Amino acid sequence: MNQPTLSSETSAGLDALFNPRGVVVVGASTHPGKFGFVSLHNILTAGFAGGVYATNREGSEVLGIQCATSIEDLPADAVIDMAFLCTPAAANPDIVRSCAARGIKAVFIAGGGYGEAGEEGLQRQRELVELADGLGITVVGPNGQGVVSPPAQLCAQIVAPYPPRGGIAVASQSGNFVSTFMNYASVTGVGISRAVSAGNAAMTSVVDLLEWFATDDETKVLLAYMEGIDDGREFFERVSRIAATKPVVVVKGGASAEGQRAAASHTGSLASDDKVFDGMARQAGIVRASSIEEGFDTAALFATQPLPPGPNVAVLTSVGGWGVVTSDALAQTQLTLVDMPTDLVDAIDEKLPPRWSRNNPIDMAGGETRETVPELLDLLANHNSIDAIMYLGLGIQSNQAAMMRGGPYYPDHGLERIVSFHERQDARYAQAGAEVAASTGKPVVFATELAVADPTNAGPAELREQGQLCFDSAGRAVRALDHLRWYAQHHRARGHL
Amino acid sequence: MSTSASPTATTLSEAEAKSLLSGFGVPLLDERQVLTPTEAASAATELGLPVVCKLNGDNIAHKTERGLVRLNLATTDQVSAAAEELLAAATPADGDVSVLVAPMVSGIRELIAGVATDPQFGPTVMLGVGGVLAEAIADVVFRLIPLNEVDATDMIDDLTSQSLLGAFRGEPEVDRKALAQVLLALSATVEARPDVTSVDLNPLIVVDGKPIAVDALVELAAAERNEVAS
Structure with a gap:
């Protein structure tokens, strides 16, 4: 590794941003529609463990916090590492000076009036950066939504949500996409380690943030929108x-x-030939996702599954049609639907009645009994011709169970027993997938529309409980898995893995 | 190529361009630069017929459009006649001119390779599917200079038209190592000569599986061109 290029000041500033001992909201407001109210509300609601302070010119009380009239008037013994500024641009230089004088290391500026606001704003932004540079304080933003850091129980932002804790770190040039990724985290249960909106990225760029994430123990995968x-x-x-x-x-x-025209008016970005960006990404070894949802899917898979040792996929399914379209989806990628070796066919013959498909996809054709799925997952993952497994059809029996449970005949006619059996089985399959992935170091990926059709279904619910991603379609799973294959292959070829 | 000539750029003659690129390992035909129809005919005899004749000069960029390329000349008479016509077609604006005599090669598959300077990422190597349908197919990949061998191999793998690189209509599969060497040679050219802002190898014809650049266009940044010259 070469030397990191983050300066020690930026590094310390970002430490303070993501793991502050105390925070102050500057420009706190009593009006529940204003940034200065919402950000304080979100910090308090997420249960930030350190000290929470606020200032406003009136010295009024907001959400039970007695505001000081200035940074200087905050209690002398208050330990504050990060300031969240909801103040007008013209007031910020003095506030930044006061923050630096108090030993605050990081300032997040939510408000606008800077680079996005014409030549005058751009000049103000340049002066702000120069000032902060001189003071040795790190400014993130301006014109950003905020910063979220679940390990510190920190939700300092002017929008929802506060996502579950996990391994994905997000840096985005668009604040809304931070929310989008965190909403996906909330719904899938695959959590976030840190998330920040770079706003105008005046002083702290997306790549500065990525560099800090790379050294962060809470973070397994980096997800950026730019x-x-x-x-x-x-x-x-x-x-x-x-x-x-x-x-x-x-x-x-x-x-x-x-899109380039829209980006130019959104962030004033200079456009390159997209194919050059594409080639740059391949050469740098970063995964370029073609959509927001593909980006989250891929990050979530990186965060929760081992890297496949190679391209060979086995598809295990109780739903023949999904097996067929998944084969089609695999053919669009460099993943391979591996031909079943005869020893594996023989071994599966021991576990399934003869009507099973006898090739890949392995369509069980309804021949599975109580132990079949966990045993097959184990058998497949332990075979050296297979690098990854996709399981399709999770939750089908629990879906029927849900209908029985909600119908007029429950719990009689033996329904209570069968409902509970089906739900136990689907939960077991989900657990078995995670266990097999952990013991073999090969990804076991689940996809079912029940992940969204009925998130309470025992299969998807158990995966979510374990912090595992349950894809809502096999096509999305295939694309994400192919990105993992590419990443592993690329970095192995270069000796990084 | 995506980069067009900037007003300050200068263009090398085809012969100069090829001489520069061959020094870094770009595969080119064994061709001769001559000044008279008689020399053209004897060069053709040496190289073996049929041949191609082209007018060569510092300021001649669009040879095909101007009709300054004569293909498939099968006899020495045809060669000397073509050379005479080409030399007669030169205009004062073309500066010093000569005739390039090259073996006539053919292959079903044409690729395009080159160097383009991106406004954000700087110099890049480009590889794409060439030929008359190239623009419509738009199968083009880029990598930033400098490239290493793994990058060059990846780049070839990234082309969508992989079936075009395999054995094709009686022609053997494309020698990927040789193709990777072309990409590395382009990278090496710019590494050694940062004033090279654009290179076009179009077409890069696949002959018996090996890529060969039959035409080459090199653009230099004007300021540094002066520096080099002085």
Whole structure:
């Protein structure tokens, strides 16, 4: 590894941003529609463990917090590492000076009036950066939604949600996509380690944030949304080094001429030929996802599954049609639907009645009994011709169980017993998948529309309970798994893994 | 190529371009630069017929459009006649001119390779499917310079039209190592000569599985061109 390029000041600033001992909301408001209220509300609601302070000019009380009239008037013994600014741009230089004087290391600026607001705003932004540089304080934003750090129980942002804790770190040039990724985290149960909206990225760029994430023990995978890059060469070099240590998934807006025009007015980004960005990403070893949902899917799979040792996939299914379309989806990628070796066919013959498909996909054709699925998962994952397993059809029996449970005949006619059996079985399959992945180091990926059709279904619910992703379609699972295959292959070829 | 000539760029003649690129390992035809129809005919005899004749000069970029390329010349008479016509077609604006005589090669498959300078990422190597349908197919991949061998191999793998690189209509599969060497040679050219802002190897014809650049266009950044010259 080359030397990291984050300065020690930025590094300390980001430590303070994501793990502050205390925070202050500057410009706290009594109006529940204002940034200065919402951010304080969210910090308190998420249960931040450190000290929470607030200031406003009136010195009023907001959500039970007695505001000081200035940073200087905050209690002298208050330990504060991070300030969240909801103040007008013109007031910020003095506030930043006061923060630095108090030893605050990181300032998040939610408000606008900077680079996004014409030449005057751009000048103000340049002066702000110069000031912060001189003071040795790290500014994130301005014009950003906030920062979320579940390990610190910190939700300092002007929007919802507060996602579950997990291994995905998010940095985004668009604040809304931070929310989008966190909403996906909430619904799938695959959690977030850190999330931050870079806003105008005046002083702290997306790649600065990625570099900090790369050194963060809470973070397993980096997920970024970006529209433009100031210095493409520098980005390439830094992100190449980061990707050699942790997976980086990037969604790049502005892939089309139309998108580039929109990006230019959104963040003022200079457009490159999209195919050059694509090649740069391949060369740097970062995964480029083609959509927001594919970006989250892929990051979530990186966060929760081992990297496949190779491209060979076995598809285990109780639903023949899904097996067929999944084969089609695999054919669109460099994943391989491996031909079943005869020793494996023989071994499966021991576990299933003769009507099973006798090839890959392994369609059990309804021949499974109590132990079959866990045993087959174990058998497949332990065979050296197979690098990854997809299981399709999780939760079908529990779906019937739900109908029985809600129908007029429950619990009589033996329904209570069968409902509970089906639910136990689906939960077991989900557990078996996680156990097999852990013991063999090969991904076991589940996909069923029941993940969204009925999130309470025992199969998806158990996966969510374990922090595992349950894909809502096999096609999405295939695309994400192919990104893992590519990442592993790329970095193994270069000796990084 | 995506980068068009900037007003400050200068273009090398085909012969100069090829001489520069061959030094870094770009595979080129064994061709001769001559000044008269008689020399053209004897060069053709040496190389073996049929041959191609092209007018060569510092300021000649769009040879095909101007009708300055004569293909498939099968006799020495045809060669000397073509050379005479080409030399007569030169205009004062073309500067010093000569005739390039090259063996006539053919292959079903044409690729395109080159160097383009991206406004954000700087110099890149480009590889794509060439030929008359190239623009419509738009199967093009880029990597940033410098490339290493793994990058070059990846780049070839990234082309969508993989079936075009396999054995195809009686022609053997494309020698991927040789193709990777072309990409590495382009990278090496720019590493050694940062004033090279654009290279077009179009077409890069696949002959018996090996890629060969039959035409080459090199653009230099004007300021550094002066520096090199002085």
